[in-house]
Amino acid sequence: MYDRSAKLAAKGVVIEYWLQRSRSLFTAVKGVDLEVRPGELLAIVGPSGCGKTTFLNAVDGLIPIAGGSLTLDGREIRSPGRDRAMVFQQPGLLPWRTVLGNVIFGVEAQGSMTKTQAIARARQQIELVGLKGFEDAYPLELSGGMQQRVNLARALLTDPEMLLLDEPFAALDAQTREMMQLELLKIWSQTRKTALFITHDIKEAIYLADRVIVFTRRPGRVKNVVDIKLSRPRDLRVKRDPQFLTYEDEIWESIQEELAVPAERLIAGVPAA
Amino acid sequence: MYDRSAKLAAKGVVIEYWLQRSRSLFTAVKGVDLEVRPGELLAIVGPSGCGKTTFLNAVDGLIPIAGGSLTLDGREIRSPGRDRAMVFQQPGLLPWRTVLGNVIFGVEAQGSMTKTQAIARARQQIELVGLKGFEDAYPLELSGGMQQRVNLARALLTDPEMLLLDEPFAALDAQTREMMQLELLKIWSQTRKTALFITHDIKEAIYLADRVIVFTRRPGRVKNVVDIKLSRPRDLRVKRDPQFLTYEDEIWESIQEELAVPAERLIAGVPAA
Amino acid sequence: GGGGAGGPVATTTASQAAASASPTARPCCTKVVAAYSNISADDWIPWYAFEKGIFKDNGLEVDLQSINGGTQTSAALLGGSIQIGQFGGAEALSANAGGADLVVVANLAPVYPYKLYVQKGIKTVADLKGKTIGVSNAGGSSDIATRAALKNAGLDPDKDVLIQAVGSHANRTLNLLNGTIDAGVDDPPEDLELVKAGLTPLIDLASQKLPAANTGVIMQRSYLNANKDTVQAYVDSLVIARAKMKADKPGAVAVLGKYFKLDNQDALNAAYDFFMNEVTQAYPAVEVGQFKDAVEILGPKNPNIKTVDISKMIDTTFVKSAQDRKLGG
Amino acid sequence: MSIQSWEPAAPTTTLDRPPARERRSVVKPGRFKQYEPVVIGTLSVVIALAAWQIVANARIYSILFVPGPWDVAQAFVKLFQTGDIWLDIGTSGAEIGIGYGMAVVAGLALGLLMGWYTRFQYALDPFVNFFYSTPRIVLIPLFILWFGIEMQPKIAVIFLGALFPIIINTMAGVRNTEAALLRVARSFGAPDALIFRRVVLPGSVPFILTGFRLGVGHALTGVVVGELIAAKHGVGQLIAIAGQTFQTPKMLAGVILIAGTGMLLTTIIQRVENRFQSWRPQIR
Amino acid sequence: MSIQSWEPAAPTTTLDRPPARERRSVVKPGRFKQYEPVVIGTLSVVIALAAWQIVANARIYSILFVPGPWDVAQAFVKLFQTGDIWLDIGTSGAEIGIGYGMAVVAGLALGLLMGWYTRFQYALDPFVNFFYSTPRIVLIPLFILWFGIEMQPKIAVIFLGALFPIIINTMAGVRNTEAALLRVARSFGAPDALIFRRVVLPGSVPFILTGFRLGVGHALTGVVVGELIAAKHGVGQLIAIAGQTFQTPKMLAGVILIAGTGMLLTTIIQRVENRFQSWRPQIR
Numbered sequence A, B: 001m002y003d004r005s006a007k008l009a010a011k012g013v014v015i016e017y018w019l020q021r022s023r024s025l026f027t028a029v030k031g032v033d034l035e036v037r038p039g040e041l042l043a044i045v046g047p048s049g050c051g052k053t054t055f056l057n058a059v060d061g062l063i064p065i066a067g068g069s070l071t072l073d074g075r076e077i078r079s080p081g082r083d084r085a086m087v088f089q090q091p092g093l094l095p096w097r098t099v100l101g102n103v104i105f106g107v108e109a110q111g112s113m114t115k116t117q118a119i120a121r122a123r124q125q126i127e128l129v130g131l132k133g134f135e136d137a138y139p140l141e142l143s144g145g146m147q148q149r150v151n152l153a154r155a156l157l158t159d160p161e162m163l164l165l166d167e168p169f170a171a172l173d174a175q176t177r178e179m180m181q182l183e184l185l186k187i188w189s190q191t192r193k194t195a196l197f198i199t200h201d202i203k204e205a206i207y208l209a210d211r212v213i214v215f216t217r218r219p220g221r222v223k224n225v226v227d228i229k230l231s232r233p234r235d236l237r238v239k240r241d242p243q244f245l246t247y248e249d250e251i252w253e254s255i256q257e258e259l260a261v262p263a264e265r266l267i268a269g270v271p272a273a
Numbered sequence C: 001g002g003g004g005a006g007g008p009v010a011t012t013t014a015s016q017a018a019a020s021a022s023p024t025a026r027p028c029c030t031k032v033v034a035a036y037s038n039i040s041a042d043d044w045i046p047w048y049a050f051e052k053g054i055f056k057d058n059g060l061e062v063d064l065q066s067i068n069g070g071t072q073t074s075a076a077l078l079g080g081s082i083q084i085g086q087f088g089g090a091e092a093l094s095a096n097a098g099g100a101d102l103v104v105v106a107n108l109a110p111v112y113p114y115k116l117y118v119q120k121g122i123k124t125v126a127d128l129k130g131k132t133i134g135v136s137n138a139g140g141s142s143d144i145a146t147r148a149a150l151k152n153a154g155l156d157p158d159k160d161v162l163i164q165a166v167g168s169h170a171n172r173t174l175n176l177l178n179g180t181i182d183a184g185v186d187d188p189p190e191d192l193e194l195v196k197a198g199l200t201p202l203i204d205l206a207s208q209k210l211p212a213a214n215t216g217v218i219m220q221r222s223y224l225n226a227n228k229d230t231v232q233a234y235v236d237s238l239v240i241a242r243a244k245m246k247a248d249k250p251g252a253v254a255v256l257g258k259y260f261k262l263d264n265q266d267a268l269n270a271a272y273d274f275f276m277n278e279v280t281q282a283y284p285a286v287e288v289g290q291f292k293d294a295v296e297i298l299g300p301k302n303p304n305i306k307t308v309d310i311s312k313m314i315d316t317t318f319v320k321s322a323q324d325r326k327l328g329g
Numbered sequence D, E: 001m002s003i004q005s006w007e008p009a010a011p012t013t014t015l016d017r018p019p020a021r022e023r024r025s026v027v028k029p030g031r032f033k034q035y036e037p038v039v040i041g042t043l044s045v046v047i048a049l050a051a052w053q054i055v056a057n058a059r060i061y062s063i064l065f066v067p068g069p070w071d072v073a074q075a076f077v078k079l080f081q082t083g084d085i086w087l088d089i090g091t092s093g094a095e096i097g098i099g100y101g102m103a104v105v106a107g108l109a110l111g112l113l114m115g116w117y118t119r120f121q122y123a124l125d126p127f128v129n130f131f132y133s134t135p136r137i138v139l140i141p142l143f144i145l146w147f148g149i150e151m152q153p154k155i156a157v158i159f160l161g162a163l164f165p166i167i168i169n170t171m172a173g174v175r176n177t178e179a180a181l182l183r184v185a186r187s188f189g190a191p192d193a194l195i196f197r198r199v200v201l202p203g204s205v206p207f208i209l210t211g212f213r214l215g216v217g218h219a220l221t222g223v224v225v226g227e228l229i230a231a232k233h234g235v236g237q238l239i240a241i242a243g244q245t246f247q248t249p250k251m252l253a254g255v256i257l258i259a260g261t262g263m264l265l266t267t268i269i270q271r272v273e274n275r276f277q278s279w280r281p282q283i284r
């Protein structure tokens, strides 16, 4: 579908954490090979603790890689940049700022808008994520899902070339989640941003992504790449498409082998569709 | 199915937060009526920010109610007690304690076991949630899903009469999640604990629960109670049962009307099964 | 450094000078910043000279400061924020041993202006054996006075008694009142409290006329060499002031009362008698012999004391000149 | 209601023990709660004063050592009957204002830099530790030498006193900034200056204001110690002279003036802190 | 590597700028990093000493006030050639040990109680603020009255000095305990004592140890101020006598002894803090 050269290229990426106490290195990610084409929406799934967040942090430039190469537009990633924005797994809101203040924090950090402009756009964004009326609430007064939506709005407001999303909808109820998915698809189809999307929901991955990457268990590697050849625009009905179910089974099988919990503990081994 | 009198009874429960800045009361939950029978596994679903966590906190005795009555075994709930244990939506681990230290924190707080006993059981529990090898890691060195599993293990170790679970599996991948669900069912079927379970995953709710309670949007009330008449023990195949799908549609429809995001924003209004 | 004349005090000086309009006034005025290091009757003469406009009469505009302690006053001298200081000869000796070049031109208290007060029950000098005697600071004036008095009375201050530093003049008095020390030197008018509490003076050091350099008029040599006229005028003022005080008891007592913020006339009168008759002299001459005790007592603890040539550290010419002109009446 | 009895985030309370199953009333934090700090504080002070008066009246110790609160109050009133006191207050106030102000600025700057740039901390740590443990009293002759005997040496004493607690606390605050928030800020490419102002600084507020509070104490004792040097006016000088001339009630009146100022400034700092912490779910 | 250049949680570094696309090496925190604090600290001290020596040699000020480091070093050596110094150190050490030890115990207890029970805080706050702003120097006559002139009044000065920063910082630490953790503890029905020991106390460690650190400074200046009162032996007395008799190098040698002790104690406290904070992803 895409012929242009890769937007993001990971070659044999190794990421290690230094454990001061035991004075040893802990390998979280070992040899990730991956290419993301410009404008592609890529989903990553994999067992808990396999290194997905770690890899995404490296793409954002927050942590250094210990081996291999990780390039964005052909340049090594060395630090965070305006061209990427991250939706964090844990919301990471400034507790002393209101919802509005937190949503504008991203653009404020980038210095890419005037304050009035930022506030006006932030209000729209807040409405979009269903938090109208909570502009002046503080994070500790929000429910978990509401905090997550602030986190999402903050990243979206910066309007980056590449979106990095770390389980952005995990704390949302099924309905709000579908809305947000649609919202994301709308933004993506209008602007053709490149997006890297971590999720635990296989359906969500298939529904949204051009390709789904399956990570092995820790230390994480790419185990499997599933090309999702469902036509776009997709609506919610696509989830009942037989092709969709095939993808789901394939990915399911693939992760199955990488379980965090010993496999013999599975009482009934049949995956639900 | 159950004839005995209620374990937990909520009658017109109102919960309010005092907002110091605006010197006003914020009503989070308004008039919840609910009965939980002993040994029942009850799931609560509802839109993000509708007051589920707030209600569960009140059941745990962490926050006072402003109206109505909330009784456990016929006695007003006034404070937390050993008979209940909570799995928090945000893990709330002590950052200066290792995984092992955090898992035993619950029983340590209750003073219900000797230290050696607690450690021995905690090790089993840690293995059960798939964290073997991470006993000595600190929370900040864990992935989101791993933290959530520590949170779960901590509550399970206290072996309470009543389990309160606030989206315990939200940060887990699909497979680990199913394992944990099975684990929970196993524990529940062996000990017949009463359990109150908040989730965003409607399938999960139906699969696990005896009844599913749907909350309205904020201020939360019980909108709908769905009796799940699927035979037990259930295995994963039950998720493809036509009855299961009927329940799913019913609950979906029910929450649909309570959306946090304006409904007109739904591009394709058909829910996925 | 900030040696400029302070506002309110300088204004007072000017108005008083105008009031006393002396015919002998020289062209006004040379500015001098002077300081005293203690609220003690030793400094009575400069206070009187200042209050009564005598400095002004002699062509000096004196900014009289209060600084706490000899060390601080030396620092102010050496830093140039004051030109003349009134503090203990012992401190000046130590300073010179440490490398300073200070000169003493006059000695306002050529004897120890103290009485040794003792607790009830101590009747004779012999009773002091084994007792604790309080001084302000080791190496300070009160320490030297106490040790000199004990030696003079035949006791070895290092062996026969325990000398205890208690920090300050006020602490010394408090400790005497409180009974934590058995004896200590004190002087009027502060000793009033002791008398009230029933303590008695065992030795009157002043009447023994032991030579001492208790309160010197001190400056840097460089200043002295460059401002001989000013120094002479300053010494002249002090001599004149002493003479006037002798004739003006009410005035002198009023000045002391002002600086002590005290209105107990008995105490003030007692102080007047003590200082006029026993302590001060018409001409505040400084002599080598007045430093003997200090050298003996400080020497063992500070090897540099030996290196100071006392005769070069004092300058007797100014007092002598005043005496020649019979300014002291 | 104290911090441990209920979840701090939810101060909606219920009237005490209504008959079970009956409808509980919703009460806002009661009228009394609001004034509780003042009421309890005043009460305990009154009790302490009464106890002091009783001890003083018993006259176990002379008035010279233990004057009663009544004596001190009289001295206090007398103090304000002469106009001089305003000059004293003005002088000391100016010294504190300048010295403490400078300490706040310099301490904040140094503390932030030392907390942020570890190398900077390594370089300055020995000096901070050294000078913080050095009794300022021994430095006074040096100050006189360098700054003379006017206001400057006193300002220097006050400045040095207040500086170090502010540095040390600010540094600790910066070092304890939550890593997750730093990561977010860095992810959005925030320049250092912005991370500083928008994340580190607000996150360190409780630490920094505790430092300010400690600094106030140092500044006030500094003014007393400093004015012992050489002073014409000033509350410290007033205390020193009263002490030397055995006017203990007057001395204590001066001490109360100083300590009262300390209480006032502390209260202001606490107010500021409460303002900065209004996002925290109410604890009281 | 300073705190702002990379994510603190992941100090695995890469060698500087290898040719792009080539395999980067994995390096553990370099040998140098480990010694960085010591190396930089030593360097900056050496530079400062050199600058001091140059200024001293220039003899702008008399040796009386600004002796060079060499003079001080000589005086320091001489100090240790007489046996008396051990008596001084022993005396002051005992005073500090007792006074500071008591302050740690009392300050911790009061700080925790005041942080935990708001009413207790309301009741004691006025006194803490009052006494913290009261110059200890004016209380000395009272201490002599009550405690005599032996070790007790000095211990009292040290105790009072170290007490308040410990109280104030501990209190601030308790008040800043994370609400979420308190909620968890309460949910499991932890009794107050356990919440205290297991949640509040460990959570306040950075605050409390900062308080201890500030307390060390107060204790050390306290011993000097205290020994001005009345003393036979002690490093403070040594400093006082040397200062009054213009033996400035000797005085500074004494000051260095005091400040050196301060640096030692601070280092120990920082070690303890690092131990307690080992769960924090490494920042350095």
Ligand SMILES: Nc1ncnc2c1ncn2[C@@H]1O[C@H](COP(=O)(O)OP(=O)(O)OP(=O)(O)O)[C@@H](O)[C@H]1O
Pocket (backbone or CB within 6 Å): A017, A018, A026, A028, A047, A048, A049, A050, A051, A052, A053, A054, A055, A089, A218, B137, B140, B141, B142, B143, B144, B145, B146, B171, B173, E009, E010, E281
């Ligand atoms: N700061 C850290 N220091 C040390 N080890 C860490 C750190 N952060 C993560 N790890 C380890 O790295 C591994 C991968 O963590 P990561 O957060 O990338 O997992 P993940 O795939 O995002 O998992 P999840 O789906 O549960 O969020 C885990 O085993 C974790 O223990």
Ligand SMILES: Nc1ncnc2c1ncn2[C@@H]1O[C@H](COP(=O)(O)OP(=O)(O)OP(=O)(O)O)[C@@H](O)[C@H]1O
Pocket (backbone or CB within 6 Å): A137, A140, A141, A142, A143, A144, A145, A146, A171, A173, B017, B018, B026, B028, B047, B048, B049, B050, B051, B052, B053, B054, B055, B089, B218, D009, D010, D281
């Ligand atoms: N401490 C608090 N102070 C004030 N308001 C609060 C507080 N905690 C929660 N709220 C408000 O109460 C409402 C319900 O919050 P709650 O956390 O119970 O929602 P929830 O149903 O658990 O949502 P989610 O599914 O997103 O976790 C929200 O609107 C929230 O803003």
Ligand SMILES: [Mg+2]
Pocket (backbone or CB within 6 Å): A052, A053, A054, A089, A166, B143, B144, B145
């Ligand atoms: Mg993750």
Ligand SMILES: [Mg+2]
Pocket (backbone or CB within 6 Å): A143, A144, A145, B052, B053, B054, B089, B166
């Ligand atoms: Mg919730």
